[in-house]
Amino acid sequence: MNILISSTSGEPIYAQIVTQVRQLILQGELGAGTPLPSIRQLAKELQISVITTKRAYEELEREGLINSIVGKGSFVSGADQEFIKEQRLRILEMKLKEVSEESRQLGLSYAELAEMLKLIYEEEQE
Known part of the structure; x- marks a missing residue:
């Protein structure tokens, strides 16, 4: 560790x-x-x-x-997978809020932000 x-x-x-x-x-x-x-x-x-x-x-x-x-x-602990998933989703939501705030400060539109996310998501799958 x-x-x-x-x-x-x-x-x-x-x-x-x-x-x-x-x-x-x-x-x-x-x-x-x-x-x-x-x-x-x-x-x-x-x-x-x-x-x-x-x-x-x-x-x-x-x-x-x-x-x-x-x-x-x-x-x-042997916490159930649903609990762990909920915790991970909570962390993801915090990160997305941070990205959303930063994109607003940069003057990006929702469409521009969504396109960036789509490109990054698809790039990671290759």
Whole structure:
């Protein structure tokens, strides 16, 4: 698991961990049952506080993305595929809102934006 922490980001370190692990899970790169590094191990690798790592794991557990078992560690939960799909759709909606706002600021029409999306979508399928 490769997590990159940015000290210049305005986002707290624990939130950076949550965002990156969430993304790995929702993209299917970390499947159900996959063990995560221990809290201490991840803290050591990232050279951060154990408290920060613990906070990130607690947040992921609240979201239902991981399960922590005392004495065994933390694992990607076996959340049903419908739940994971809903989470991914929510992320997609946020990205589309961002693209929509940017296109408005550039003065693009809906037709121009739709054409760009169509071209990119078709290009990816080749």
